[in-house]
Amino acid sequence: MNPNSLVSIDDLSKEQILQLLENARYFEEHPNHRILEGKVVATLFFEPSTRTRLSFETAVNRLGGRVIGFSDASTSSTSKGETLKDTIKMVSNYVDLIIMRHFIEGAARYATEVTETPVINAGDGANQHPSQTMLDLYSILKTQGTLSNLTITMVGDLKYGRTVHSLLMAMKYFNPTFRFVACDELRMPREYIEFCRKQGIPFEEHTDFSREVIDSSDIIYMTRVQRERFSDIMEYERVKDLYTLHNSMLDTSRPNLRILHPLPRVNEIAIDVDDNPKAYYFEQARNGLFTRQALICNALGLTLPQIIESGN
């Protein structure tokens, strides 16, 4: 097991998170940096995810590294029945870093246990996706100037949305106030409510996406409400439009409010919000590049002074 592997946002301390965010800011100012000259990185995507894969591969390329890998398990030996362990051990012989995405939950944790090569989890089923959380944190820091003492409203699918769960866990260091806005069927799970109570994090649960909630938020984190999550299709039809954000709902919101969304969106944010300066979801995706550059360097044990020196 390599100590620089990153499987879950929980693996990082507050200091590590802040350092990674600082490194990401450096990469935003200096995106092209040939510090990975001579290094080979594998992107093993057992499940297709074009957005995440392109973001990671761009990050490696901008750092001067080379990429090998596959974007679909059907083109790998997995389709011949090879175990995950064997695939990881084989690839470990060739590369300096493995970035992997898998539809099986816990696949990344297991991969870290069978190799000495560092592994970055680029998503394992509904479980963890730490690079998404890092880019969310970076987006919050960049738009608010701080991570501390913010009121964050999470809207939509709070039951299955792994991005909101990971963000909630990571924010524990920064004294947040949470609002959870969801229908009963997609409420924030008990274990995360318990987590807030244990950590002394103030929170409110709402079923109504009201003006009062919007006007007292610094960040609104929207998520997609998926039809397949509902056991009762009538219930889906009833609630699907209750959690859609329209531009007119933002009239009296705070000037510093920003709207985040992990993308892809469907209809939970109306198109008319896109031109509002408070809409931040497209820039948010762009921040993924810089935070992934920071995560890649961290996984290879490269510190900020080393990164800066390599640029000179």
Add this chain to the structure above:
Amino acid sequence: MSNKTELAVAALRNGTVIDHIPSDALFKCVKILGLADTTHRLTIGNNLNSERLGKKGIIKVADIFFPEATLNRIALIAPTAVVNTIRDYEVVEKRAVQLPHAIRGIVKCDNPKCVTNHEPMATLFETTGDTPGFIRCHYCNHTVANNKATIL
């Protein structure tokens, strides 16, 4: 009834008596301890009266002394269990079981998408500080109540 239980314990010359097992967990304990195939003299009692539990189960096995780690595995489903070590008809040690932080290879993860259900590997669960009475899969983070855990 309680007199008879004590007499039965005293009848064991050397071995282990595990008492105060919740009745519904008794046969799971037998399974976890691997006693189904033992050739040693084994007595299993169930639905005995118990002041603490209402009904309880008891396991007596001659000439077997389990390592502490093995006994602690049953704490998951039988946290009330008390282990008596018998040598030469005397109870030489009496202690409660204690749930270890890491529980390896005993509990099946109920998440069908968990890696432990797809790869040839041992399962691993951990106790959680946040929610006592629940264990969490080390791999997929699925949580389950201790007494609802599926034993492999």
